[in-house]
Amino acid sequence: MKEKATSFDIAYQAGVSQSTVSRALRNSPLVNAATREKIQAIAKELNYKVDKNASNLRSQQSDTIALLLFEDPTNDDSAINPFFLSMLGSITRACAQKGYDLLVSFQQASNDWHADFEDSNKADGLILLGYGDFVDFEEKLVQLTEQGTHFVRWGAEVENLPLVSIGCDNFQGGKEITEHVIAQGYNKLAFLGSASSHAPEFFERYKGHCQALTEANLAVIDSMQINALYTEDAGYKAACKLIESKQEFDAICAASDLIAIGAMRALQEHGISIPEQVAVVGFDDIAIASFTFPPLTTVKQDTKLAGELLVDSLLDLIAGESTKTTQIKPELVIRKSCGS
Amino acid sequence: MKEKATSFDIAYQAGVSQSTVSRALRNSPLVNAATREKIQAIAKELNYKVDKNASNLRSQQSDTIALLLFEDPTNDDSAINPFFLSMLGSITRACAQKGYDLLVSFQQASNDWHADFEDSNKADGLILLGYGDFVDFEEKLVQLTEQGTHFVRWGAEVENLPLVSIGCDNFQGGKEITEHVIAQGYNKLAFLGSASSHAPEFFERYKGHCQALTEANLAVIDSMQINALYTEDAGYKAACKLIESKQEFDAICAASDLIAIGAMRALQEHGISIPEQVAVVGFDDIAIASFTFPPLTTVKQDTKLAGELLVDSLLDLIAGESTKTTQIKPELVIRKSCGS
Numbered sequence: 106m107k108e109k110a111t112s113f114d115i116a117y118q119a120g121v122s123q124s125t126v127s128r129a130l131r132n133s134p135l136v137n138a139a140t141r142e143k144i145q146a147i148a149k150e151l152n153y154k155v156d157k158n159a160s161n162l163r164s165q166q167s168d169t170i171a172l173l174l175f176e177d178p179t180n181d182d183s184a185i186n187p188f189f190l191s192m193l194g195s196i197t198r199a200c201a202q203k204g205y206d207l208l209v210s211f212q213q214a215s216n217d218w219h220a221d222f223e224d225s226n227k228a229d230g231l232i233l234l235g236y237g238d239f240v241d242f243e244e245k246l247v248q249l250t251e252q253g254t255h256f257v258r259w260g261a262e263v264e265n266l267p268l269v270s271i272g273c274d275n276f277q278g279g280k281e282i283t284e285h286v287i288a289q290g291y292n293k294l295a296f297l298g299s300a301s302s303h304a305p306e307f308f309e310r311y312k313g314h315c316q317a318l319t320e321a322n323l324a325v326i327d328s329m330q331i332n333a334l335y336t337e338d339a340g341y342k343a344a345c346k347l348i349e350s351k352q353e354f355d356a357i358c359a360a361s362d363l364i365a366i367g368a369m370r371a372l373q374e375h376g377i378s379i380p381e382q383v384a385v386v387g388f389d390d391i392a393i394a395s396f397t398f399p400p401l402t403t404v405k406q407d408t409k410l411a412g413e414l415l416v417d418s419l420l421d422l423i424a425g426e427s428t429k430t431t432q433i434k435p436e437l438v439i440r441k442s443c444g445s
Numbered sequence: 446m447k448e449k450a451t452s453f454d455i456a457y458q459a460g461v462s463q464s465t466v467s468r469a470l471r472n473s474p475l476v477n478a479a480t481r482e483k484i485q486a487i488a489k490e491l492n493y494k495v496d497k498n499a500s501n502l503r504s505q506q507s508d509t510i511a512l513l514l515f516e517d518p519t520n521d522d523s524a525i526n527p528f529f530l531s532m533l534g535s536i537t538r539a540c541a542q543k544g545y546d547l548l549v550s551f552q553q554a555s556n557d558w559h560a561d562f563e564d565s566n567k568a569d570g571l572i573l574l575g576y577g578d579f580v581d582f583e584e585k586l587v588q589l590t591e592q593g594t595h596f597v598r599w600g601a602e603v604e605n606l607p608l609v610s611i612g613c614d615n616f617q618g619g620k621e622i623t624e625h626v627i628a629q630g631y632n633k634l635a636f637l638g639s640a641s642s643h644a645p646e647f648f649e650r651y652k653g654h655c656q657a658l659t660e661a662n663l664a665v666i667d668s669m670q671i672n673a674l675y676t677e678d679a680g681y682k683a684a685c686k687l688i689e690s691k692q693e694f695d696a697i698c699a700a701s702d703l704i705a706i707g708a709m710r711a712l713q714e715h716g717i718s719i720p721e722q723v724a725v726v727g728f729d730d731i732a733i734a735s736f737t738f739p740p741l742t743t744v745k746q747d748t749k750l751a752g753e754l755l756v757d758s759l760l761d762l763i764a765g766e767s768t769k770t771t772q773i774k775p776e777l778v779i780r781k782s783c784g785s
Contacts, residue, residue, distance in 0.1 A: 169548065169567075174537070185534040187732065193533065194525040197514070201551035206567075208509065208548050211541035227509075227546075392527065396736035 110151035118147050170200055170419060171208040171228035175235025186335060187363070187391040188408070192234055192259065195412030203416060205229075230255035230419045255422040257415055261305035262430055269422065270430050271414045275306050278404040278435030279313025282386050283358055285402070285437060287321045289444045291356035291384050294318065295329045297343040297368055298360020304334060307360040310388055314358055328352060333364050340367025348375055355383055356443075362387035362394045362403055369397060369442070380444035390438050400440035407433055450491035458487050510540055510759060511548040511568035515575025526675060527703070527731040528748070532574055532599065535752030543756060545569075570595035570759045595762040597755055601645035602770055609762065610770050611754045615646050618744040618775030619653025622726050623698055625742070625777060627661045629784045631696035631724050634658065635669045637683040637708055638700020644674060647700040650728055654698055668692060673704050680707025688715055695723055696783070702727035702734045702743055709737060709782070720784035730778050740780035747773055 112126045119126065121140065129144035147153075174189065185193070193209070200207040208228055212235075231249075233256060246268055249256055258270040286294060298304075300311040315325045329352065333343035340359060344367065347354060357372075359365035365387030369379060377383050379399055387394060390405035414431055421428040439445045452466045459466065461480065469484035487493075514529065525533070533549070540547040548568050552575075571589075573596060586608055589596055598610040626634060638644075640651040655665045669692065673683035680699060684707065687694060697712075699705035705727030709719060717723050719739055727734060730745035754771055761768040779785050 171546075185538065190530060190534045193537070194530045197533070197549050197551065198525065200549075206511075206548050206550045208546050209537050209540075210546045211537065393733055393736050396733050396738070398736070398738050 110153040114151060115144060115147050115153060119144050167227060167229055169206045169208050169228045170230055170232060171210060172196055172232045172234060173210055173212045175212050188389045191408040192412060195408045196232060196415060199412040199416040203420060230423050232415050232419060233258040255419060257419045259415060261309060269418055269428055271411055271418060272432055273406045273435050274432040275309035276313040278388060279310030280317045281437050282404050283314045283317035286356050286358060286384055286386055286443055289384065292323060293354045294356045294358055295347050295354045296358050297331050297333045297340055297364050299332045299334050300330055310360050337363045337367040340364030341371045344368035344371035357383060357385045359387045362389045362391045362401060365401055366397055380442055384443040386443050399442045402440045402443040403438050405436040405438050450493040454491060455484060455487050455493060459484050507567060507569055509546045509548050509568045510570055510572060511550060512536055512572045512574060513550055513552045515552050528729045531748045532752060535748045536572060536755060539752040539756040543760060570763050572755050572759060573598040595759060597759045599755060601649060609758055609768055611751055611758060612772055613746045613775050614772040615649035616653040618728060619650030620657045621777050622744050623654045623657035626696050626698060626724055626726055626783055632663060633694045634696045634698055635687050635694045636698050637671050637673045637680060637704050639672045639674050640670055650700050677703045677707040680704030681711045684708035684711035697723060697725045699727050702729045702731045702741060705741055706737055720782055724783040726783050739782045742780045742783040743778050745776040745778045
């Protein structure tokens, strides 16, 4: 086997400096077109491959985006929540379309992740994706900003922090689906899902839900909101609790599809028919939602668009351009579980 | 803000060389424990962060595994096939459990991927995951082996190539589910799925299907095998073709769950009841399979175990240990779509 060609070999053959070789191979405009082509032709002939780490040290460009996935600390199961799995897929795809690799790194909210990427050149920028509680993250987000790290977040806006986030208009989604349920003639609505600033997306959906109740002259009854976080099992348990509370209800608005699917299971085990006796609606439109029995009416969060917006916004920041927080319009998906 | 501490600052304070600092920070056994602890304490005090690219150049360890995802060239849709999405999730999770980041890189089968990672230090090893056609990959796989790249593949074994692969025993899975369908009293079985070496997993499932037919003294009829690749839509079209062929059939064995779900849609549109008139079974056990109507009998490929085996095998190779090709045992998942 021949010895590997080095940038020195190319520089020697082209009669230029090694740094010119390096710039030419990165298509830098600092090298004129003729020289660039000459150098690239020689590199090709010598079958020269750039050592990406060495090259990154010089250009500070890794052509890689890092995705920090934050765990649901309450989740014992090792499966990734289907909504975030779908986001992972769409972000991967959106990166590929822009010629970037995606570095996926699981994180705990308590980790030192805000410092880990500070001095490393593993990625040109970060996407933060995960379960709710950005309240506790605030200090770390401020530090990321101060150290000049390029990053965008999926999720709710953080008040008083000028950070770029892509999220869904959760308030509007929660309001629209509740209005739809009321329009079908249901008027004793329960809400399954946590309603606190530690689950900001769920909280917004609940606020929208309450707004719709109020506008329809229906009372907001605290005991009709039952906490549930993330899993199908949490939805099942919350629905059992609702049934056991002996409160009258004729509809369940769930804060997510998984919670709705768990609630459907609980209702069916108790011999309660959907949607004849109780309507059930969800939020997310995960792949399973159109296959439940009856198929689940829900609010679609467009994960394909979300992935593209996250990647595009981050690339704008990396390029030094301005970009802004965007809320994706939620879209009502009407199926059979709400009696339509 | 203070200037960033460098490894030189640490070396100066500790009274050692910079390379000793570098080794100590990587926990190298070449530095004795006392010195290592002293250096690590100073680094902590100075809030020193290793530049990962610079560090990797020295240690040749990126603590990153690269996942090369190969596209289905026939897929216009931008969504990732649910089986591979599930694999992506389980590999991500398995990497995290071992303290590795995962670099996800979409590839075209025709790309120069075998050379791209040759001289780069972006990852310590590769996992190859994707749609079928490793026949055309053979030359590239040989080159990866020759250049000493550590890699493992998901999928069927490649004859005459001593490569490590993790896969499912597709033949056995195809045989068992066909035997189960026959045991329910069905005897005019069609197979929807391509049967050629360009889709080796499907081909193995078909061979197992034929073996079960033969052992049950049922004829293998070529026209009862209809090509379909990967998508729900392909399954729908193949089932329509089968119906239009006017051949008698009372069961459909599909090469994947998505194909089965497409076939169920075609049968229902033609007013054919499942499983009373025609049984339908799939392969994979994707999340949707338990939510179809009726729920789909299928063969589970354990993606959680698959992700763990892929990562463990690759880490063995990286550590210079031996490892071997493993076939995961397929598991029959019996639901209602086959009349059980």
